[in-house]
Amino acid sequence: xxxxxxxxxxxxxxxxxxxxxxxxxxxxxxxxxxxxxxxxxxxxxxxxxxxxxxxxxxxxxxxxxxxxxxxxxxxxxxxxxxxxxxxxxxxxxxxxxxxxxxxxxxxxxxx
Amino acid sequence: xxxxxxxxxxxxxxxxxxxxxxxxxxxxxxxxxxxxxxxxxxxxxxxxxxxxxxxxxxxxxxxxxxxxxxxxxxxxxxxxxxxxxxxxxxxxxxxxxxxxxxxxxxxxxxxx
Numbered sequence: 001x002x003x004x005x006x007x008x009x010x011x012x013x014x015x016x017x018x019x020x021x022x023x024x025x026x027x028x029x030x031x032x033x034x035x036x037x038x039x040x041x042x043x044x045x046x047x048x049x050x051x052x053x054x055x056x057x058x059x060x061x062x063x064x065x066x067x068x069x070x071x072x073x074x075x076x077x078x079x080x081x082x083x084x085x086x087x088x089x090x091x092x093x094x095x096x097x098x099x100x101x102x103x104x105x106x107x108x109x110x111x
Numbered sequence: 112x113x114x115x116x117x118x119x120x121x122x123x124x125x126x127x128x129x130x131x132x133x134x135x136x137x138x139x140x141x142x143x144x145x146x147x148x149x150x151x152x153x154x155x156x157x158x159x160x161x162x163x164x165x166x167x168x169x170x171x172x173x174x175x176x177x178x179x180x181x182x183x184x185x186x187x188x189x190x191x192x193x194x195x196x197x198x199x200x201x202x203x204x205x206x207x208x209x210x211x212x213x214x215x216x217x218x219x220x221x222x223x
Binding site for chain 2: 044090097103
């Protein structure tokens with residue numbers, strides 16, 4: 001299946017630093033979404049970016065989309081301990097009209 | 112609002128037993144989904160219902176059946192559980208198909 005693939009898989013940073021993670025996909029998309037999952041909990045939607053958009057912001061989150069490179073990045077600015085979570089990208093790539101998730105990025109913010 | 116509610120939260124089964132995972136949403140969403148999450152595998156789509164009255168197979172449907180009982184409820188049934196179905200199961204819903212998904216808290220199933 002054409003899933004998004006996040007990079008890096010794991011990231012450990014100090015509180016206050018920025019965290020950047022990337023997602024790549026293989027075929028054209030209509031939209032790309034980012035989700036957060038705290039340990040033992042369900043996923044929470046963060047941002048949806050459409051294929052005709054290049055950048056979106058939500059609070060301390062910034063998502064970019066480069067359709068020519070088939071990649072997206074999620075930037076968390078001024079990280080907090082509460083940002084410790086796994087982050088997933090999801091795309092409708094692959095032409096099968098399904099939303100497929102990547103394997104996730106584990107981010108640890110050290111107080 | 113409760114959002115998406117899944118029951119049960121935990122279940123232990125023996126190989127060959129059957130069970131149904133229940134999911135209900137109170138957001139009047141049209142689409143509902145069942146995913147499973149395994150370590151190192153991310154989330155994989157089992158079945159989905161793009162709208163009330165329709166269901167379709169996802170990436171890993173073998174061994175499962177679903178029922179879209181009404182607009183609110185979408186159940187997942189394991190007819191004869193196997194150890195390979197040990198996983199965390201997530202139900203989700205969205206207002207429009209493949210829009211913003213709202214997830215339940217998960218159902219942790221162990222098959223011995």
